[in-house]
Amino acid sequence: MAARKIAADTPELRERWGGWTFTDDNRAKADWHIKKYPEGRQKSAVMPLLDLAQRQVGAETDTQGWLPLPVIEYVADYLDMPVIRVLEVATFYTMYNLEPVGKFHVQVCGTTPCMLRGSDGIIAACKARGMKPGHISDDGLWSFTEVECMGNCATAPMVQINDDNYEDLTAERLDKVLDALAAGEQPKTGTQEPGRHTSEPANALSSLKEMVSENHDYRGEW
Amino acid sequence: MPKVTVDGQEIEVPAGATVLQACELAGKEIPRFCYHERLSIAGNCRMCLVEVKPGPPKPQASCALPATEGQEIRTDSEMVKTAREGVMEFLLINHPLDCPICDQGGECDLQDQSVAYGRGGSRYHENKRAVTSKNMGPLIKTIMTRCIHCTRCVRFSEEIAGVDEIGALYRGEDMQISTYLEQAAKHELSANVIDLCPVGALTSAPYAYEARPWELKKTLGIDVSDAVGSNIRIDSRGREVLRVLPRINDDVNEEWISDKARYQVDGLTRRRLDKVWIRKRGKLAEATWDEAFKKIAAAKPGKSIAAVAGDMLDCETMFAAKALLKASGSDLIESRQTGMDYDTSNLAAVNFNSGFSGIEEADAILIVGSNVRWEAPLVNVRLRKAATKGAKVFIVGPEWDPTYKATFLGEDASVLSNLPAEVADALKGAQKPAVIIGAGGFAAGVHAACVKIANDFNMVRDGWNGFNALHISAARMGSLMLGYAQDGGIASIAKAKPKVLLALAADEVDFTQFADSLKVYIGHHGDKGAHAADIILPASAYTEKPGTYVNTEGRVQRGDKAVFAPGDAREDWTILRALADALGVTVGFDSFHELRAAMHADVPALANEGEVADYGAMASSVKGNDSPSGAIPSPIKDFYLTNPIARASATMQQCSNELLLGETLAEAAE
Numbered sequence: 001m002a003a004r005k006i007a008a009d010t011p012e013l014r015e016r017w018g019g020w021t022f023t024d025d026n027r028a029k030a031d032w033h034i035k036k037y038p039e040g041r042q043k044s045a046v047m048p049l050l051d052l053a054q055r056q057v058g059a060e061t062d063t064q065g066w067l068p069l070p071v072i073e074y075v076a077d078y079l080d081m082p083v084i085r086v087l088e089v090a091t092f093y094t095m096y097n098l099e100p101v102g103k104f105h106v107q108v109c110g111t112t113p114c115m116l117r118g119s120d121g122i123i124a125a126c127k128a129r130g131m132k133p134g135h136i137s138d139d140g141l142w143s144f145t146e147v148e149c150m151g152n153c154a155t156a157p158m159v160q161i162n163d164d165n166y167e168d169l170t171a172e173r174l175d176k177v178l179d180a181l182a183a184g185e186q187p188k189t190g191t192q193e194p195g196r197h198t199s200e201p202a203n204a205l206s207s208l209k210e211m212v213s214e215n216h217d218y219r220g221e222w
Numbered sequence: 223m224p225k226v227t228v229d230g231q232e233i234e235v236p237a238g239a240t241v242l243q244a245c246e247l248a249g250k251e252i253p254r255f256c257y258h259e260r261l262s263i264a265g266n267c268r269m270c271l272v273e274v275k276p277g278p279p280k281p282q283a284s285c286a287l288p289a290t291e292g293q294e295i296r297t298d299s300e301m302v303k304t305a306r307e308g309v310m311e312f313l314l315i316n317h318p319l320d321c322p323i324c325d326q327g328g329e330c331d332l333q334d335q336s337v338a339y340g341r342g343g344s345r346y347h348e349n350k351r352a353v354t355s356k357n358m359g360p361l362i363k364t365i366m367t368r369c370i371h372c373t374r375c376v377r378f379s380e381e382i383a384g385v386d387e388i389g390a391l392y393r394g395e396d397m398q399i400s401t402y403l404e405q406a407a408k409h410e411l412s413a414n415v416i417d418l419c420p421v422g423a424l425t426s427a428p429y430a431y432e433a434r435p436w437e438l439k440k441t442l443g444i445d446v447s448d449a450v451g452s453n454i455r456i457d458s459r460g461r462e463v464l465r466v467l468p469r470i471n472d473d474v475n476e477e478w479i480s481d482k483a484r485y486q487v488d489g490l491t492r493r494r495l496d497k498v499w500i501r502k503r504g505k506l507a508e509a510t511w512d513e514a515f516k517k518i519a520a521a522k523p524g525k526s527i528a529a530v531a532g533d534m535l536d537c538e539t540m541f542a543a544k545a546l547l548k549a550s551g552s553d554l555i556e557s558r559q560t561g562m563d564y565d566t567s568n569l570a571a572v573n574f575n576s577g578f579s580g581i582e583e584a585d586a587i588l589i590v591g592s593n594v595r596w597e598a599p600l601v602n603v604r605l606r607k608a609a610t611k612g613a614k615v616f617i618v619g620p621e622w623d624p625t626y627k628a629t630f631l632g633e634d635a636s637v638l639s640n641l642p643a644e645v646a647d648a649l650k651g652a653q654k655p656a657v658i659i660g661a662g663g664f665a666a667g668v669h670a671a672c673v674k675i676a677n678d679f680n681m682v683r684d685g686w687n688g689f690n691a692l693h694i695s696a697a698r699m700g701s702l703m704l705g706y707a708q709d710g711g712i713a714s715i716a717k718a719k720p721k722v723l724l725a726l727a728a729d730e731v732d733f734t735q736f737a738d739s740l741k742v743y744i745g746h747h748g749d750k751g752a753h754a755a756d757i758i759l760p761a762s763a764y765t766e767k768p769g770t771y772v773n774t775e776g777r778v779q780r781g782d783k784a785v786f787a788p789g790d791a792r793e794d795w796t797i798l799r800a801l802a803d804a805l806g807v808t809v810g811f812d813s814f815h816e817l818r819a820a821m822h823a824d825v826p827a828l829a830n831e832g833e834v835a836d837y838g839a840m841a842s843s844v845k846g847n848d849s850p851s852g853a854i855p856s857p858i859k860d861f862y863l864t865n866p867i868a869r870a871s872a873t874m875q876q877c878s879n880e881l882l883l884g885e886t887l888a889e890a891a892e
Contacts, residue, residue, distance in 0.1 A: 009403055082386030084386055084387065084388070084401070087389060088389045088390060
């Protein structure tokens with residue numbers, strides 16, 4: 001797993017993010033999340049609120065967003081819960097970024113199925129663009145982490161960039177995606193295999209063939 | 223009451239018990255790291271695996287599995303043995319092999335259990351994980367590489383202390399225990415996580431590299447830093463007390479002690495009075511016992527002798543002084559040093575009647591003039607339990623953070639004679655209403671008003687007495703049982719103008735009231751009392767003499783002598799016995815046993831060790847103003863420096879500087 005660490009608590013960090021608050025829009029969303037839980041259980045909304053906060057920070061810095069300590073403290077205050085409990089959640093889930101990331105945060109899956117299908121080549125392609133773990137590229141566009149299974153094994157190898165998945169990659173296809181992103185375009189998300197829609201079998205159907213037309217009961221055949 | 227079979231032995235277990243508890247009831251030892259009787263169940267160390275039928279054919283974590291009817295539990299099967307070995311091996315993968323330099327060595331759960339349940343060798347050849355140590359303040363030393371992630375410390379700080387200071391950051395192999403931004407743990411009970419830690423990750427900072435557990439002499443004692451009377455174990459080597467640990471006593475301190483009780487002991491070797499001193503021409507000069515006794519005898523006190531008892535005295539010393547005065551024909555004895563003069567004619571009206579375990583059951587509590595967290599941290603733990611069960615808590619007095627939901631009613635005592643409807647309704651509707659009057663309340667003279675409230679709301683009922691006095695002086699209840707109280711308090715002693723005043727480790731007295739008396743200080747620390755004294759006779763601290771102590775709930779407890787007092791210092795009773803000879807009076811005892819026998823004959827309740835003294839029926843009213851007004855100040859300004867021993871302790875000074883005054887000092891430095 002990637003070595004994560006909390007961004008250092010410096011006077012600069014406090015100056016930049018001290019006094020940070022939700023926008024009115026996000027405050028309404030936060031309150032909507034809190035209302036989903038019974039009175040006095042507002043703490044249950046900590047995960048959506050951290051996500052909102054990260055997205056707002058992202059919008060403010062034109063990146064995917066991350067969680068500076070003053071923002072975490074703000075969320076703790078907002079939910080009236082001890083800040084250490086919020087920090088526990090933020091450090092547990094890898095989708096909360098604890099340090100600044102680039103405009104495009106590239107998360108490459110390196111777990112076994114992706115590795116067998118060529119994730120090493122994907123990682124090499126990323127590195128060729130100057131991406132390396134825990135580092136933002138000089139143009140501020142790219143940051144990179146290698147992550148564990150993202151559940152797209154049927155369309156391996158894959159990367160996740162901000163909120164979107166790009167699957168069935170080769171080094172060339174990834175380059176195309178990254179070029180498009182850098183140019184400010186939105187490339188097609190999901191599988192990059194021509195003719196494939198989602199994670200359906202890449203060639204002909206090889207299993208569960210009877211299920212195509214009806215809900216077949218296989219139990220007798222086991 | 224489900225019936226289960228443990229290793230072929232059928233037993234009945236209480237409903238709601240876990241499989242682990244069932245095994246313990248059957249007398250089986252279940253190894254564990256994360257499970258702790260007084261904390262919530264986490265089930266994350268996996269050391270307590272047992273085989274349970276019916277159930278999946280795999281070992282199960284017994285701490286988190288409820289015992290149900292007809293279960294067959296095996297703790298001795300091959301499966302259990304291999305499972306334990308496996309868990310142990312996993313735990314040791316990332317645990318450093320630094321036992322020879324680890325302070326936990328010799329009293330380490332991991333060490334013991336790896337010997338008892340491990341496989342005896344390692345198959346692991348890869349690199350071990352290393353974790354940076356965290357700052358947790360001046361009391362807790364951390365070596366986080368040793369942490370096995372049991373989360374006992376996290377659960378303690380959240381559930382018992384109630385302050386959410388410690389958390390588990392990151393996940394999996396990278397998980398780290400830390401305080402937020404590595405701030406110091408500031409709670410008064412924070413050092414209990416050291417005892418809870420099953421490995422050497424959290425160890426005692428002041429005790430670091432001091433001793434090995436097998437070198438220490440273990441003496442059972444009673445803590446005197448507050449009036450809770452926590453049961454402690456005094457660990458000493460040679461003539462020095464090296465540390466204090468809690469003993470388990472469910473009625474008193476459960477198994478915690480306050481940081482002050484634990485760490486004030488380094489003050490026992492500093493600023494000690496180890497010689498006799500006599501004031502000559504305004505300056506204290508070294509002298510001999512003979513000179514001192516002659517000088518006291520030369521004052522020819524006769525009947526004009528008084529004794530003031532300090533806050534940490536044992537009953538034996540107070541009884542010896544009382545016997546000396548009685549033989550001289552005086553009854554000028556007082557223990558309320560600061561001038562309090564509440565009515566003590568009915569001891570039930572100055573006692574914590576519901577008891578510490580009883581207060582957990584209270585459902586409406588009115589606290590008057592007490593910062594319970596500082597005055598009795600362990601009582602606050604009980605109050606927290608009551609509050610989490612739903613008790614409504616109201617507090618009159620200066621604001622403090624109780625760690626549970628409480629309503630502050632302001633500082634002014636006038637609210638007592640005119641309780642807000644919310645409070646009155648809560649007390650009226652409660653099954654077990656309680657009022658707690660603290661030291662601040664006694665000093666502000668609201669005793670009578672509190673007794674009136676107890677009476678008005680019928681707090682003394684069948685099987686329940688909700689009137690509670692929370693003293694801060696360990697000697698208080700013992701001194702009152704021995705009659706150390708005058709009408710009018712210490713002022714009436716001053717008015718009697720005694721020729722000789724015996725200050726028995728009394729440091730909080732305003733000695734200017736006794737300008738004309740020969741002030742004889744019999745105590746152990748060169749603190750305020752010694753500064754004002756004309757003659758100083760060096761005596762023993764609580765670790766240096768056997769003694770009987772009565773805590774604020776009236777429980778009589780005894781501590782033993784752990785070490786000898788330094789230098790010329792003697793046990794207090796021997797000094798008073800020798801003084802009797804010098805004054806030419808007979809006190810009727812020549813040995814400690816005779817003294818104790820005489821004391822038990824005088825106050826029989828003091829003979830019942832471990833029991834709560836019976837003070838008879840609670841008075842429905844006491845002398846004093848029952849509609850007082852004015853602010854109720856807090857008597858404790860600094861939790862860490864409330865007594866002469868703590869004030870002499872470098873550790874307590876450091877705690878005070880860093881934990882209480884830290885911000886103020888940092889600002890001053892800028």
